C-alpha cells in the first residue's frame with residue numbers, strides 16, 4: 069500500500085481546505101434546516117390530505133439530506149485532517165503547546181507570521197493559530213489537536229476564571245470540538261441567545277468564550293480546552309499547558 073507524507077506546509081494547506089469544505093457543508097446544512105422548518109410549518113397548516121402527504125415526503129427527503137450532509141461534513145473534517153504519515157515532520161512539531169511558545173497564524177495571507185495583540189480585533193472574529201517553539205522555530209502543526217482559537221473580547225464580559233487566563237481580554241482555546249473532533253470554524257450569533265459564540269458546524273455545538281468556552285448549545289459533552297496566554301512587548305505567548313481535555317470523544 070502506498071503511504072503519503074505531507075510536510076508542514078502541505079498539511080497547512082490541507083487544513084485550510086478542510087475549513088473551507090466545512091464552511092460549505094455548514095452553509096448547505098443551514099439552508100436545509102431553514103427549508104425543513106418552512107416545510108414543517110406548511111404541512112401543519114394545509115387542509116388538503118394530498119398536499120400534506122407530498123409535503124411530508126419532501127420534508128422527510130430534506131431531513132435525510134440534512135443528516136447525510138452532517139455525516140459527510142464530519143467525515144470530511146476528520147479524513148482531510150488525518151495525517152497518514154508524519155515522518156517528515158520535525159521533532160517537537162506534534163507536541164502540545166509549551167510554556168513560552170509564541171503563536172503564529174495557521175491560515176490566510178499571514179500564515180506563519182507571529183500574532184501580536186494588535187492583530188486581534190476587539191469583539192472577534194477569532195484568529196486560528198499554531199504554537200511555535202521560539203528556540204527551534206518549529207511550528208507545532210503536526211497534530212491537528214494543536215490548533216488554537218484566539219479572540220479578543222471586552223474584559224468586562226469575561227467570567228472570573230476566564231479573566232484570570234486572559235491578557236487584555238485576549239483568550240485562547242483549542243479549535244477542536246469536544247463532540248466528534250471537527251474543527252470549530254464559525255463565530256456567529258448563538259441559537260440560544262443574542263451573543264456571538266464559537267460554533268462547530270458539524271453538529272452545531274456552540275461554545276461561549278466569555279465563560280471558559282462552556283457549551284451553550286448542541287451535543288458537545290464538555291467545554292473547549294483553554295490555553296493560558298501571556299503578553300510581552302505586544303507579542304502573545306503560551307503561559308501554560310492546555311486546561312481540560314483536547315479533542316472529541318466519539319467518531320462522527
Ligand code: FES
Nearest residue numbers: 245247248268271
Ligand atoms: S463534531 Fe462538533 S458538534 Fe459534532
